[in-house]
Amino acid sequence: MANSANKMIKDPIHSFINFNGSQELLLKDILSDPFFQRLRRVKQLGFSDYVFPSATHSRFSHSLGVYNIAKRMLLAVEDENVSSDWTDKGFACLAAALLHDVGHGMFSHAFEKAIELFAERNPTDGEKLKKSANHENISTKIILDSSITKALENIGGNEFPKSVAEMIKKSDKKCIYKSIVSSQLDADRLDYAIRDPYFAGVSSGGIDLEWILKNLKVESSNGTKFLFVRSKAYVSLEQFTVTLFHLYPTIYLHKKTRSLEYMFSLLICRVFELISSNEIAHTGLTHDHPLAKFFHEPEQITNLLSLDDSLFWGALYLFKNANDPKIRNISERISERKLFPMIDVWRVADRVYSENSEICPSSASTRVERISEACKFVCKKIVNIEDVWDQDFYYDTYDRPIYQPLNEKGGHPQQINVEVGGSIMDINLISPIVASSASFNIHRIYFEKHDEKTTRLENKLYEMLKAELSKAKN
Numbered sequence: 001m002a003n004s005a006n007k008m009i010k011d012p013i014h015s016f017i018n019f020n021g022s023q024e025l026l027l028k029d030i031l032s033d034p035f036f037q038r039l040r041r042v043k044q045l046g047f048s049d050y051v052f053p054s055a056t057h058s059r060f061s062h063s064l065g066v067y068n069i070a071k072r073m074l075l076a077v078e079d080e081n082v083s084s085d086w087t088d089k090g091f092a093c094l095a096a097a098l099l100h101d102v103g104h105g106m107f108s109h110a111f112e113k114a115i116e117l118f119a120e121r122n123p124t125d126g127e128k129l130k131k132s133a134n135h136e137n138i139s140t141k142i143i144l145d146s147s148i149t150k151a152l153e154n155i156g157g158n159e160f161p162k163s164v165a166e167m168i169k170k171s172d173k174k175c176i177y178k179s180i181v182s183s184q185l186d187a188d189r190l191d192y193a194i195r196d197p198y199f200a201g202v203s204s205g206g207i208d209l210e211w212i213l214k215n216l217k218v219e220s221s222n223g224t225k226f227l228f229v230r231s232k233a234y235v236s237l238e239q240f241t242v243t244l245f246h247l248y249p250t251i252y253l254h255k256k257t258r259s260l261e262y263m264f265s266l267l268i269c270r271v272f273e274l275i276s277s278n279e280i281a282h283t284g285l286t287h288d289h290p291l292a293k294f295f296h297e298p299e300q301i302t303n304l305l306s307l308d309d310s311l312f313w314g315a316l317y318l319f320k321n322a323n324d325p326k327i328r329n330i331s332e333r334i335s336e337r338k339l340f341p342m343i344d345v346w347r348v349a350d351r352v353y354s355e356n357s358e359i360c361p362s363s364a365s366t367r368v369e370r371i372s373e374a375c376k377f378v379c380k381k382i383v384n385i386e387d388v389w390d391q392d393f394y395y396d397t398y399d400r401p402i403y404q405p406l407n408e409k410g411g412h413p414q415q416i417n418v419e420v421g422g423s424i425m426d427i428n429l430i431s432p433i434v435a436s437s438a439s440f441n442i443h444r445i446y447f448e449k450h451d452e453k454t455t456r457l458e459n460k461l462y463e464m465l466k467a468e469l470s471k472a473k474n
Contacts, residue, residue, distance in 0.1 A: 096167030103138030
């Protein structure tokens with residue numbers, strides 16, 4: 001690419017993020033757009049700083065990191081363009097990498113979860129809000145209908161915003177450019193797998209990003225181009241999948257973070273319920289508050305500009321003085337970090353095995369498989385037992401596998417491709433670790449306080465899990 005101009009931004013993960021040449025410098029100007037600047041006020045890890053105090057990095061810095069990695073991956077695709085401009089698709093890929101998270105609401109994924117809870121309890125009003133809370137949908141809308149749209153048109157012409165939006169959509173899974181923005185080895189994952197543990201202060205095992213990128217090559221099969229990594233970097237790829245997998249129990253699904261996300265969801269849900277019933281005065285907010293404007297006109301793109309973390313913290317004092325006792329109680333607890341307790345159903349199953357050694361399986365893999373199946377079965381059943389389950393209980397579950405295999409021999413843009421012995425295969429067909437189909441599951445039941453109802457619930461869980469696990473006795 002042309003070296004006529006160069007701008008650098010310092011970054012603790014990548015040292016420097018460079019914008020080289022006239023094309024990229026035009027893209028850099030988008031950083032000043034209000035929609036992109038808003039990402040400074042949206043934390044990458046939501047409420048995780050309540051657990052990991054230094055995890056306060058933003059979607060803004062992450063987006064720059066994704067752009068930086070995407071550019072380096074793109075060099076493998078367009079190596080002939082090292083001293084010239086990117087192709088149209090390549091440049092759209094770069095812009096999409098930079099803008100892929102521009103639609104995130106406050107506290108990142110936590111806001112989407114809050115809207116999902118509201119929609120579940122209030123289907124009529126909730127459906128319209130869900131469309132305006134999904135960050136991928138909103139990212140596309142911002143790219144196609146905002147001040148960023150005009151900036152992109154000035155950079156690449158009237159059709160350029162559509163090309164960028166198409167890169168974010170997951171429709172064409174055989175496009176090599178889209179795989180840089182979204183796949184199982186994309187710029188997004190490669191950045192947050194390093195950035196998130198760094199700022200959380202967590203030892204993640206590390207990722208040899210430099211070695212992966214230096215061994216990244218392009219091949220084609222059946223007319224489809226894809227990225228692959230040479231066999232000498234195979235261990236680094238395996239390390240990447242394992243590290244990413246470990247971040248879920250360590251950071252993303254931490255029990256206290258999930259408790260805060262649920263409390264936040266309850267609070268936002270209750271606020272929207274009162275706004276819906278024309279009782280906004282009980283929330284502590286006014287009719288012109290950004291949350292009220294968003295509720296009434298979620299399709300208005302300008303209403304999304306205000307939905308950042310600072311909006312919530314600014315409203316917290318109002319919530320703490322609200323007339324509605326539920327809003328007042330939850331906001332006070334969030335402010336004072338008095339988190340909802342929970343019963344970890346998996347740990348109850350562990351207790352069953354420790355107290356009944358005669359039913360305990362002989363291998364770790366069998367143990368994990370049986371506990372997982374038992375927890376799913378028991379939790380699905382117990383929510384329907386009226387004298388045990390309470391409407392204020394919340395069942396939180398999540399299943400994160402180590403990898404989603406495609407097993408496409410010859411290569412595919414959406415899988416992690418490794419060259420071995422002259423053939424290119426899915427990493428799942430090579431690595432015993434990845435092929436183990438390891439999965440991390442959570443099965444937790446949250447509630448406001450421990451009392452006789454929760455004691456009865458835990459006793460019933462133990463009884464049902466013991467019966468279920470005993471069926472699978474060796």
